Amino acid sequence: MKLRPHYLAPLHEYTNFPFRMLAQKHGAKATIVPLVSVTALTRSHQRLEKLKKEMGKEEKFLGVQLIGKEPLEFLHSAKAIGENFPYVKWLDVNAGCPSRNAFGTGGGAALLDKPETVRKIVSALRRSNYPISVKMRLAPTMEKTIAIAEAAQEADFLVVHGRTAKQYYSGAADWGAIKTVKESSEIPVIGNGDVKSLAQGKKLVKEGFCDSFMVGRAAISNPLIFEGKEAGAKEKKKEVFAEYVSLAGKYGTAELFDCRLKAFELFRSLPNIAQFRGAIAKAKTLEELTAMIAGF
Ligand SMILES: Cc1cc2nc3c(=O)[nH]c(=O)nc-3n(C[C@H](O)[C@H](O)[C@H](O)COP(=O)(O)O)c2cc1C
Known part of the structure; x- marks a missing residue:
């Protein structure tokens, strides 16, 4: 799958359908539906019905982020999405959500400790026709971080948020670590963390820290960021x-x-x-x- 120049990050409860449309109208080249539980999608028709209200074909380059830990539930969810939302362009595996809820289910950041599960999830998703990404955080050590990136190499690209789960959103994102992952990865890396302007993101790409970048919080305070503008006044x-x-x-x-x-x-x-x-x-x-x- 051809990499987009930049992405709006998934932010649960913030980057909803209308917000993603706002970002797209103002230049976001790709957006993503946050946190769709593969267990819920596999077990309950209600989740699918709810999803129908959470996105739409007007969204130009849309991904869906899946969260869970059972490879077959990921595959089942990919099929359900394929049958119901033909306009979805790619699927992302959440390997970074630090919430207690995500840890409790064994998905999200809990996957950072389970490279084999990541490998199996990506393999299962490979049986669908979708391009796949894995959105990961840094693991507690660089060795473990590289092990997760390595386990995800069957995907089409990686998204690396330069913080550990323990950090939540505190401290600065570690772009040196993102670069190390990029250098070890055969697949493209989308860097993420603290990008505050379009120019800054482009510079990170130019300087070899990442192949593309993803913007989260800066976009919800300035939805014009992808146009290189400021909603300042x-x-x-x-x-x-x-x-x-x-x-x-x-x-x-x-x-x-x-x-x-x-x-x-x-x-x-x-x-x-x-x-x-x-x-x-x-x-x-x-x-x-x-x-x-x-x-x-
Ligand atoms: C309120 C909030 C909700 C978030 N929800 C998600 C989510 O659903 N899925 C996900 O992968 N990351 C989620 N994140 C993390 C962001 O996608 C992103 O990785 C992180 O905020 C770092 O990027 P930034 O510095 O550009 O905001 C969330 C972050 C915040 C602050």
Whole structure:
């Protein structure tokens, strides 16, 4: 599969269908549906029905991220996705989610300790027609990190977030470690962690740290990042927020909770953010929230 120049990272509850559409409208070259449990997809029809509302054919270069630990459930999920969502372009294996929930099920970051399981999952997915990626974090040692990257070599590309599971999101992402993985890998590596601008991402590629890059948090506070622009000024942020609310109505249901979450992130960098947060936390309806933000 041809690598895209950059990707919007999966952020559970943030990079939903309307947000991915917003990012795509503003230049994101690929997006991904976060955290779809292969166990849920294998065992319950409800998960499939829910997924139908969580994505759409309007999404141009869309992947689905699968989480779990049973290789056959991954294969089953790939088939279900193939039958129901012909527009999905690739599947990603989550080998990095550090939440207790993911660890509890043996998937996510728990896979960083199980190269053989990673190998079996990728092998199982190879029996589907999808291009495959594995999104991993750093393991506690470089040796273990390389062992996971090695176990995933049957995939089409790796996504490496330069932090360990223990770090969650604290400390700086270790781009030296990402580069070491790239140098040991036969398949392309998408680097991820703390990329704050398009120019910075391009520089990392140019300097050989990665073959492409993925942006997470910087994109939820600045959805224009993939165009190389800043949603810096208040008026611009208001415009982007209104665009999001409109897309949320078009590609789902615009909801107070979700729009407030997006507003918190979008306006985060403003000097009087605490006051703003306090005010919008009091909004009782979406109409109230949008009116408050328009008058802000
Ligand atoms: C709120 C939040 C939710 C996330 N959800 C997911 C997820 O569902 N799947 C995943 O692989 N990574 C998830 N991540 C990790 C991001 O995809 C990314 O790897 C990480 O934030 C580092 O990139 P960044 O510095 O550009 O944000 C999440 C991160 C945050 C902050």
